[in-house]
Amino acid sequence: MELRVYATLRKYLPAQPLGEGTLFRFEPGTSVAGLLEQAGVPLDQVKIIMVNNRHAGPEHVLADGDRVAAFPPVAGG
Amino acid sequence: MGKILRINMRELTVRYEDLPDKYLLLGGRALTSALVADEVPPGAHALGENNKLVIAPGLLSGTTAPCSGRLSVGAKSPLTGTIKESNAGGITAQKVACLGIRAIVVEGRPAGEGFHLLVVGEDEAKLVPAGDLTGMGCYQLNEELWKRYGTKSGVISAGPAGEMRMVVAGVSTNDGEGHPGRYAGRGGLGAVMGSKGLKAIVVRTDKAFEVPVKNREAFKEAARKFAKAIAEHPVTNAALPAYGTAVLINILNEAGGLPTRNFSDGRFEAAALCSGEALAETVQKRGGKGRTGHVCHPGCLIRCSNIFADEKGEAVCAPVEYESAWALGPNCGISNLDHIAVLNRLCNDVGLDTIETGVTLGVLMEAGVLAFGDGEAAIDLLDREVRNGTPLGRILGGGAEAAGKLFGLTRVPTVKGQGMPAYDPRAVKGIGVTYATSTMGADHTAGYSVASNILKVGGFVDPLSPAGQVDLSRNLQIATAAVDATGLCLFTAFPLLDLDYALPSVVDMLNAQYGVNLTVDDVVDYGKEILKTERAFNRAAGFTEAHNRLPEFMRHEKLAPHGVTFDVPDEKLDEVFNF
Numbered sequence: 001m002e003l004r005v006y007a008t009l010r011k012y013l014p015a016q017p018l019g020e021g022t023l024f025r026f027e028p029g030t031s032v033a034g035l036l037e038q039a040g041v042p043l044d045q046v047k048i049i050m051v052n053n054r055h056a057g058p059e060h061v062l063a064d065g066d067r068v069a070a071f072p073p074v075a076g077g
Numbered sequence: 078m079g080k081i082l083r084i085n086m087r088e089l090t091v092r093y094e095d096l097p098d099k100y101l102l103l104g105g106r107a108l109t110s111a112l113v114a115d116e117v118p119p120g121a122h123a124l125g126e127n128n129k130l131v132i133a134p135g136l137l138s139g140t141t142a143p144c145s146g147r148l149s150v151g152a153k154s155p156l157t158g159t160i161k162e163s164n165a166g167g168i169t170a171q172k173v174a175c176l177g178i179r180a181i182v183v184e185g186r187p188a189g190e191g192f193h194l195l196v197v198g199e200d201e202a203k204l205v206p207a208g209d210l211t212g213m214g215c216y217q218l219n220e221e222l223w224k225r226y227g228t229k230s231g232v233i234s235a236g237p238a239g240e241m242r243m244v245v246a247g248v249s250t251n252d253g254e255g256h257p258g259r260y261a262g263r264g265g266l267g268a269v270m271g272s273k274g275l276k277a278i279v280v281r282t283d284k285a286f287e288v289p290v291k292n293r294e295a296f297k298e299a300a301r302k303f304a305k306a307i308a309e310h311p312v313t314n315a316a317l318p319a320y321g322t323a324v325l326i327n328i329l330n331e332a333g334g335l336p337t338r339n340f341s342d343g344r345f346e347a348a349a350l351c352s353g354e355a356l357a358e359t360v361q362k363r364g365g366k367g368r369t370g371h372v373c374h375p376g377c378l379i380r381c382s383n384i385f386a387d388e389k390g391e392a393v394c395a396p397v398e399y400e401s402a403w404a405l406g407p408n409c410g411i412s413n414l415d416h417i418a419v420l421n422r423l424c425n426d427v428g429l430d431t432i433e434t435g436v437t438l439g440v441l442m443e444a445g446v447l448a449f450g451d452g453e454a455a456i457d458l459l460d461r462e463v464r465n466g467t468p469l470g471r472i473l474g475g476g477a478e479a480a481g482k483l484f485g486l487t488r489v490p491t492v493k494g495q496g497m498p499a500y501d502p503r504a505v506k507g508i509g510v511t512y513a514t515s516t517m518g519a520d521h522t523a524g525y526s527v528a529s530n531i532l533k534v535g536g537f538v539d540p541l542s543p544a545g546q547v548d549l550s551r552n553l554q555i556a557t558a559a560v561d562a563t564g565l566c567l568f569t570a571f572p573l574l575d576l577d578y579a580l581p582s583v584v585d586m587l588n589a590q591y592g593v594n595l596t597v598d599d600v601v602d603y604g605k606e607i608l609k610t611e612r613a614f615n616r617a618a619g620f621t622e623a624h625n626r627l628p629e630f631m632r633h634e635k636l637a638p639h640g641v642t643f644d645v646p647d648e649k650l651d652e653v654f655n656f
Contacts, residue, residue, distance in 0.1 A: 006327045007316055007354060018358070019327070019349020047311075048533055053333040053344075053638050055539070069331040073311035075532045075571050076322030076353075076381070076399045077525055 001026060001066045003039055008072045012041045021067065032068060033058035047073040079179035082202055084195060086273045087126070087185035091195070091202045096179050102591060104136030106162040107562035107607050108180055109151025113160055114610045116182070119617035123155035123265070124242050124272040130183040132173070132233065132278070135564015139174025139288035140296070142586050143304045144566040146170045146374030148233075148250060153618070154264035155272075156244040156433070156476055157493040157518040160614040162561065163266055166373030166382075167250030167259030168285075169231030170564060173197075175284035187274040192240065195278040196226065207276040212237055214426035214464070215249045215257035222279055223255050231280035232257070236428020239267030241466045243474030245437065246271065247430040252373050252382070256395040258421075259373055262430035263520060264495065265476075285375045291592040299585035303569075306579035307378045310572040312534065317381035317568065318370040322399035323353035325499070326407070332531050332540065333638045334504035335403065336497070338410045338449050339439035340490045343504050343636045347412035351402055356385065359414060365390015379568055385418045394422040400521075403499035404435020409442055409455060416452030423459040429474075434459070436477040436496030444484035446472075488630050493518035493620070502627055503636040503643045505530050505540045510550035510645055514625045514653040516611035522567055524554035528574065535574030543645040551653050559604035563587070605656055612654060622651050 002021035005013050016022050024035060032051065036043050036058070048071040049056050062068065079096040103111050109131040121127035130152045137145040148170035154161035173181070176199065183195075194207040210218055215236045222232050232251045239246035246267025249257040290296045307313045316324050329335040330348035337345040349355060360367040360383060367386030373396070384395040397418055405420040406412060424431045438455055441447060446469075447454040462470030472480055477496040481489030490497040495518030502509025507526025515523035526549050530540035538545045560570060563583065572579045584595050595603075631643040 004331070006331075007320055007324055010354065018352070018354055019347075048328065048531075050331045053331060054541070055332075055533075055537070069327075071328055071331075072316060073532075073534075074316040074320075074324045074328060075312040075528065075534055075568070076317065076325040077521060077527065077567065 001035065001062050001064065001068060003035060004069045005041060006069065006071050007074055009041055009045060009070055013039060026062065030062050031058065032056060032060045032062065035062060035068060036070060041070060045072055046070045080177055082178050082181045082197065084181065084183045084204070085185045086183060086187050086193070086275060089193070089204050091204060100179070102136070102593065103562065104138070104179065105133055105147060105149040105164065105562045105564050106151070106558060108133040109149045109162050110160055110607055110611050112180060112182060113151050113153060114614045117153050119614055121153055123153045123158065123269060126186045128153050128269060130266065130269045130273060131180055133180040134170040134174040136562055137586060137590065138170040138564035139286065140290055140590060141286050141376065142300050142565070143307055143376055143378045144569050145564045146376060147564045147566060148173070148261065149561065150248050150261035150266050152266055152269040154266070155268050156265035157495050158618060159493055159516060159518060159620060160611045161264035161266060161517055163247070163261035163263040164561060165250045165259045165261040166566065167231070167252055168374055169233055169250045169280055171285040171375060172231040172280040172282050175282055175287045176280070181278065183273050183275055186272060192274050192276040194276055196281065197278065198281040210276050211240065215428055216426050218277060219251050219255050219257045222277060226279050226281055228255065229283045232277055234277035235267045235270040235275070236426060237464050238428040238474055239271035240276070241474065242268040242271045243471065244268050244476050245430050245433040245474050246428050249425065249428060252395060253375070254395065258395050258425040260425070260430065262432060264517065267428050290590045292589040296586055296589035299582045299589060302578060302582035303586065304378060306572040306576045306582065307569060310575060312571040313379045313568060317379050320353035320357050321369060321381050321383045321396065323356050323397065323402045325399045326352035326402060327354065328531060329500060332504065334501045334531065334540065335407055336490070336499060336501045337407045339408065339443045339488060340497070340501060341488065343501050344638055345407035348407060350412040351406040351414050351417055353399070355414060356383065356397060356402070360385060363388060363390055366392040371395065377566065379566065381568065387415065393418045394425065397421055400499050401431035404432050405438070408435050408439045410449030411452045411455065413452050416456065419456055420452070420459060423456065427459060427464050429459070429463065432498050433476050433496045434473070436490060437473050437480050440477045440480045440486060440489060441473065443486060443488060444480070488634070489628060491519060492627060493624055495519045500527055501636055503631055503641045504639055506543055506643065506645055507538055507540065507546040507549045509627055509643050510546045510650060510653065511554060513627050513650050514550065515554065516608060516615055522557065524550045524557055525567070525570065526550050526553055528571070534571050541639055541641055546645055547649050547652055554608060554653070555601055555604035558607035559600045562603065562607065608654065625650055
């Protein structure tokens with residue numbers, strides 16, 4: 001599965017090129033929260049999670065090949 | 078309390094009038110819409126003698142209320158044919174308010190072709206012939222006007238596009254550095270200004286916070302609470318100052334709602350290259366005059382603006398916003414930030430609404446007039462063709478809907494003739510409801526459902542489901558109309574939506590300033606009244622529920638990656654204004 005972090009979360013995966021994902025290998029049954037913990041991204045700084053372009057919660061169980069994106073609180077317009 | 082400054086461009090006269098009592102508690106959009114509804118015949122030609130350009134600071138502008146420096150510009154729109162209000166930051170709203178002027182009303186139309194300049198000072202206002210400024214781009218114009226009238230002057234201006242009465246023309250205002258990039262961009266209000274023969278308004282005062290307040294102690298306390306709310310909310314205290322509004326590029330791309338290549342895809346493969354993160358990193362790397370965390374008006378606590386610099390560190394454009402970066406970027410298949418910044422600068426200079434320009438460019442690219450991704454051709458089109466009013470330039474200057482008709486296209490993303498902003502309504506359905514039903518044509522700021530659909534501010538409503546979107550849009554349209562009357566930046570809506578004590582602090586400020594006793598419930602009624610006034614004008618101008626619809630292609634053309642169409646039923650759309 002692939003994790004992309006954006007905005008202020010980028011500091012936790014500093015080697016990740018912008019807009020590209022970092023690949024992680026996980027056991028089946030891992031949740032988004034588990035992935036973030038493994039990646040060293042503090043869950044309390046994450047406001048928006050998307051799995052395969054859809055909003056998801058931290059408890060969402062991931063499958064092989066999933067694309068996960070994590071954002072802090074952001075807005076604009 | 079307060080004056081109306083009335084300018085007649087046929088007679089070339091200037092006079093002050095006392096503000097009628099019925100307008101006492103109207104400011105910003107509430108006042109521009111009331112004046113337009115009261116004084117402009119709904120059937121008037123928007124570029125004709127009988128339309129009026131109304132400029133009004135918000136109810137709180139010119140006080141120490143944080144983030145209260147928005148300036149509303151209103152008229153009947155030559156783009157949509159509806160009533161229109163568009164508001165901008167910049168330094169001028171506070172100056173106008175501090176001069177005791179609640180509204181500037183520009184009426185009539187000159188018999189000939191000449192342009193004038195309106196100079197408003199502490200003691201008098203006068204019209205000055207502006208023949209030598211005619212045809213000038215807004216950057217040079219602002220520089221010249223600061224030389225003549227001082228570097229504290231507020232400048233409201235029309236670029237060459239406005240002079241030529243192109244319906245993509247916006248009204249420019251300046252920031253503290255004299256950049257002309259704070260725009261009341263939407264709806265062709267620059268063309269209305271041009272049709273009046275008015276090149277610019279110069280507001281000469283150093284004052285920013287001197288509007289009288291009846292109960293100073295109560296006001297101070299309420300303003301302190303409101304400032305706390307802005308400082309406490311993570312959107313207004315971290316993401317916006319660090320990355321600007323373009324922080325949304327990546328998130329809309331991840332959500333599959335970033336309109337790409339004329340709304341033919343919900344994702345852009347090169348989105349990250351023109352995102353807020355890329356912009357901030359580029360600005361930081363290049364140094365020089367570039368910066369993030371810039372303020373657009375004194376008293377702004379959010380600092381979402383930026384100055385984008387070129388490789389030599391010279392300022393290219395301030396600011397590069399999400400809407401502009403998207404319109405001139407992904408919507409045109411362009412990812413090169415330098416091209417986007419130059420296009421944005423050209424819009425600011427020639428006097429164009431960046432959204433309508435980008436949407437029209439997307440339509441022209443679809444028509445094959447230029448290729449998707451060809452930033453240099455787009456630059457040439459704005460700099461040479463539009464600036465000089467060539468036939469091709471005037472095609473762009475006619476906006477997206479006109480371009481679609483000229484080239485026989487069906488994928489034309491407009492409502493009531495206005496190009497859609499940076500959220501595809503098929504994947505962000507709440508904003509689709511706002512686009513369809515707003516009194517202003519497709520307008521994201523009229524009821525920013527993106528907050529709950531995508532950003533999880535003010536709750537969460539699934540963006541891909543039609544359920545709950547009508548209620549969401551209705552409530553936000555009502556609240557937004559009220560916020561637009563205060564002169565507060567719309568981004569204060571994020572703390573207003575999430576923090577219980579924020580809205581009461583705004584009501585307390587209004588009560589302390591005007592010596593009244595409004596309640597939080599009154600704010601809802603206030604917003605409804607504005608919408609009712611606007612809807613009545615539009616009805617009299619010939620608009621019905623049948624105009625409150627998205628373009629047909631969005632009902633049957635599926636949008637990748639979700640494969641969704643816009644499926645909020647028409648009869649549900651008709652329930653938005655059920656009050």
